[in-house]
Amino acid sequence: MMSDPRLPPEILDYIVDFLHNKPQRLKMCCLVAKSWVPRTKKHLFKRIEISSLVDLETWWKVFPDPDSSPGHHVRSLIFPCVGPIFSGVAGGCNLVRPFTNVVRLGMWCDKGIFNALTSSQFFELVCSLPLLEDIDLGVWVIGSDYGHGPVFEPRASPPLAGTLSLSLAAEIGDVTRGLLALSNGIHFRKFVFAWSSEEDYQWAMALVERCSDTLEYVEIDRNVLEYSSEALIDLSNATKLREVAFWFRPDVNWITNTLKTILPEHRDLQKISIYFEPHHDIFADDPEDLKRVVGEWTYKQWMDLDGRLVQLWEAHAVCIKLVGARNKFKSVISLLPEAAKRGIVQLLIYAEVEFDSKTHRRLYS
Template structure:
């Protein structure tokens, strides 16, 4: 006689194998009763890399109502060029997602309206390489009531160009915001939401020509009661100086991070001087592609930052951290002599693109 185990014990055994796909597939052929629990882990994360893979999924599970997509919590799709009538039903079958990532989502003119609210449990949304109006982006965001985290990389067009109207209801957006690229219109749209945003982390990385200080300051002000981490990364073209940012309303800011890649660093000093020193714990600066500086004015700007950071450390116990790559060690030491002497400056192995996109406080 075979020993009997309660279903709860069997479920615990399968759950223990959640990171073992080979073992989970073996469990599926042990007994029909093991299939639902095994599928919950096998299909918890689904990654489709191309159009052919997307079509293969649709062919393998032609009936969306009987698809294992309802087990999926993390869905990553790359190369989806359009949401056709044939593909839409199975996309909407992923109705219990918590995280959605779409890369290279279609050509110019593809509408996001078909995806509105298809998973009401969604908490994290990541979209890259889409070419739509900002009202379409904001409309999609507002269709997910539990949404917390956003990551957007796009060339979204101006919200005023298509009859923009502020949505009457929006999610609280209490998690993190990461924007990469031409971000000013998206920032403006998010700032105008009636029910938010309330981000605890904000990261913006863009060309200095594609942003202005008012849009950043407005967003920081909107999140002044919840914002704990702010990351600003600018790369410059034609030696355009990045905009100064007013942080005086960020009363709970604990971690301030910058990425610098340009001819001047005065904008960082100006931003730090407006921050609330009582709440700040750490200021981190990422520097890449450092070049020899000849004008005396440039040296004075670096020395001013050096003096300010040391003063914040000695007077307010705010930890300074300077990370650099692609720069001569002796040049960095001459730019930041006091910080270097105290051991707050660290060189790293870099590449021609400098540091990765995600700053320290945004990395899992």
């Protein structure tokens, strides 16, 4: 009698792993044979979104035993609207009990729920995830505790060695104060920043300074420039920096001053990415004509940026990417004449770039 044909385990793993980002195909794999289910669960439950308290209660109902639930497969835990969930759950530990292997925590919230999540609740949750590396906080997530935080007792904290993304319309002071107080420190390699006040800018600088020994990537959202005056992000101590990215409506002086903090010690610097949105189509071969079109002060700012990009290219052989709308490229050629003449910049259009819808982070290689 012929035994049941079975694939060698390494072939089965290869097939299932190949389908890791195709959930419908993975679900079909679960119907093939029981032996296919364990490997398939690893990918099916790798990323979980909990959109409501009902979702969370359903999980607990279907998987009442945390030790045997597929929660240990979850690596990314996302709360698209965290307010109602936290209002119905007492304590972060209870919330994440089945998800102790999470390495990325994402939280976003509607504008209408301003005080949905206090910093004490947030850090109780963070400290309950022993493997956590990445934190992504979206609009209006963190409300203020009464008084000055942190109101929790800092204790053994997760590694926090991945990405910190702060795109908040509320103040980031409580978040930053708590992160800086964690007993094991923070060791983020990537920062994505947007903030809403000058005070938040100071907190962002404190984070950069604290992670200066590990920081490799900094992205500054264009919205920050609406709230910043002449302040700059001082990157001089972040000597392991590999890439800097800016979103901006043309506050070129702010970008130039920040790039001036990059020193010869930044030997690992490889790429500068600038997402530009000039307000007008500008094209003029003659510098005097260009001055009349954009104004003498604006013209000087662009020439300073042009010179700084050339200096960085000469010092570090850095790849410079400028990303914008197709009809703005002539403007850039006019406003960055030396960089354009030397061919040191790569121009990309928005249509050729994919974006993460939550963080607006560019995904091109």
